[in-house]
Amino acid sequence: SDLKNAASYCPVLGKMVTFSEYMDLTDSQSSAQPHDEGEYLSPYLIQSSVLKTDAPISSPAGLYHQRARLESIAALSAISRSLKASAESQPAVRKLSETLNAEEGARLSLEQSVPIATQAGRLQDIANQITAAQDAVTARLLDLIPSQESKQRGVCVLNPLPFRRAHRFVWPAEYQNPAPNSAVQEARKQGNDLHLWVEVPAGGFVWLRETSDNSLRTAPPKGKPLAEGMTLRNMHYEVEISEATGGITSVTFHQQRTNRVSQHLAFRYENSQTMHVDDQEVVTSYAAARMESSKIIDAGPATGCIETVNVIQNVTTDEILARFRQRMTVDRHSSQLQIQIVFDELRNPTGNPWMTYFASRFAWINESASIVRGILGQARGFRMERFESPDFVEVADHDTRLLIQPHGRPYHRRSGTRMLDSLLVVEGEPERSFQFTLDFQQSCPSRAAAETATPIVEVQTSQRIPKSAESGWMLGITAKNVQLARARSVDSAESGLKIQLLLAESEGRRAACRIHTARPITSARVVDASGEILENLNVKDGVASLQFGRYQIKLVELTIG
Incomplete structure (x- = not known):
């Protein structure tokens, strides 16, 4: 009654109506629309690009990388503590976690007003502290693995993740030949290097030691080279490299015809440009990429690598906007395709970072393929043209799956129904070296992304070798x-x-x-x-x-x- 009396003097509380009247009066209003996390876009790319508070793309990528390294150390530390209690808990991990939290908080606030180089220096200090903590944790874990004194040297390979992983590494050249080990799946000579493929147990280790004999058999060099002309190949697929753009023309699995992905580097104009082709006007939003040269870095039999030298030109003036090198590398047994991009010359873009940028463009065939992003360790759908995904982007249909891993760089933009721009350089970005990992037919993309973010730890050992077990698991899910x-x-x-x-x-x-x-x-x-x-x-x-x-x-x- 008090509310009705107040409303009779002035409609400050609105008009008092019954529920029936409310439904009648609001019948023409649109229903409430649900909004999920896939429709949210943070302001931090524009904020850091305009205010120059931090490197717009490499800063979140660097924090992502160091966070993954820290969690790797924490996992190894927890594994060692599960084997034997020690007086020392995890003070280094806790302190580093607090330091990273403070750095991430400073990046997300508007209060930071230091040069980008200063922030890069702080990130390097954090990286050095994490390296020191990793050395201490791995040394403590090695002390818990039964060993005996020996003049033989070795390499202990540690897996911080709770599932079995395959790993390739190069045996130290100064060591004698590695002794046979059941975890070694294959050994191959490439030039002066000996490449070993090992299977590392879940949350476990493989400890290899040297020996004076040649009892470890190496696979004979046979078959086609892994790099030949403008083609890379391994046991899974062939990669055709474009002679026009220096990027990837196609990735085709053996005994199949479907192209899984194409890729090249591009520059997007803030405003579309008009050029003349055969007396016709053509409107484009992207500059032209052109390959200048190419060379084979490695031809196998362990890895294949081809490097192209390319330029990006203004379509109207032929001005060189960037000169860069792109290396594409395949492993004989892995389904991963590594892409490394290094800019040697670059005209810095200026303007809205979502509208003008240098990016790696990816394209696929199926326009109806579903696209999900990885964020906070989970695969989620989205509907926006611009989106954030530091973990991965997966493109999948009923037959094929493509996994694009940007190594922590979070900003991407869809271009039509079957193309994607992964942003590399925008206004204010100082980094000039970038890496992608492409993978195929991964049923659990989050697990594949965790493998990329959390590398295997290799520790060289001396004056001791494993006493009983040369490999073993310690934590599994x-x-x-x-x-x-x-x-x-x-x-x-x-x-x-x-x-x-x-x-x-x-x-x-x-x-x-x-x-x-x-x-x-x-x-x-x-x-x-x-x-x-x-x-x-x-x-x-x-x-x-x-x-x-x-x-x-x-x-x-x-x-x-």
């Missing part, structure tokens, strides 16, 4: 679509060692997951951020089991006997 986002050791007055794993379902599918550790798990529970128990998990034979819903995130605390 069975579900492919459940990713380890964070691992931490927990200091507790209770008996037993405790570690916390932040797990996330990444593909939008339900999953039944089991967690294995080298020592048996005695109890497991799902907790919240404050440590309160949300759910006690079933533990049988030292293995914890749990269920995940679509995109569900769980913080799991394990007690290890």
Whole structure:
């Protein structure tokens, strides 16, 4: 009644009506529209480009890379703590995490007014601290692996991720030949280098040692070269390189005809340009790319690499806007295609960074292919032309899957229904070297992206060799679509060692997951951020089991006997 009395004097509270009147009066209004995270676009690209507060593209990519390195160290530290309690917990990891959080917060605020070079220096200091922390953690982990004194040297390969991985590396030239090891899948000589392909167990290690004999057999050089003319090939596909643009014309799998992807570097004008072709006016938004030369860097049998030298020209004046080198590399056994781009000369773009930029353009055949992006470790759809995705962009139809990994660079723009621009240089961007990883037929793109962001750790050893097991697993998670986002050791007055794993379902599918550790798990529970128990998990034979819903995130605390 008080509201009605107030409304009778002045309609400051609106008009009092019944629900029926409200529905009648608002019937012509449009219904509420749902908005999801795929429609949100942050202001940070324009903010950093205009205000020059940080490098617009390489700064978030650098923070992304260092965060991935830090989580890799934290995982190795948690694994070592699960094997044996030590007086030292994870102070270095916690301190570095706080430093990275502060750096990310400074980047996202408008208060930072230091030169870009100063911020780059801080990022380099963080990288150096992470390297020092990695050396300390790996040394502690190696001390926990049973070993014995020896004059032999070796290489210990550590996998921070909780699933099995294949890895290729070059055996140190100053070492004698590696001794046979069941984890070595193949060995091949390329020039003076010996390339080894090893299978590293989940959250585990492979420890190789040198020997004075030649007991490790190397595969004989046979078959076609991996690089020939303007063609790269491996056991999966052939890559045809364009003689016009110096980019990728096609990637075709053996015994198939479908082109999976094309790529070249491009410059987008802020305003479209008009040029004359055969007495006809043609309007274009992009400058022209032209190859000047090419050469074979490696022809195999382990890796194949071709480098092209190219220019980008103004279509109306023929002015050189950029000169760059692009290297494309394939591994004999891997489905990944590595692309490295280095600008030697560049005319800096000026203007709206979403409208004018240098970018790597990707194209595919199927206009109806679905496109999802990877963000915060999960595969998500989106509807906008401009979008952010530091993890990956996946293009998939019923037959093929293409995975584009930008190595932490978050900004991309769709161009039509079957093309994508991945931004490299905008106004204010100082970086001149960039890398992409392309992959194909990956059923869990988030897992593939985690492999790229979290490299295998190689540690050279001396004066000791493994005593019993030369390889072994220490932490494993069975579900492919459940990713380890964070691992931490927990200091507790209770008996037993405790570690916390932040797990996330990444593909939008339900999953039944089991967690294995080298020592048996005695109890497991799902907790919240404050440590309160949300759910006690079933533990049988030292293995914890749990269920995940679509995109569900769980913080799991394990007690290890």
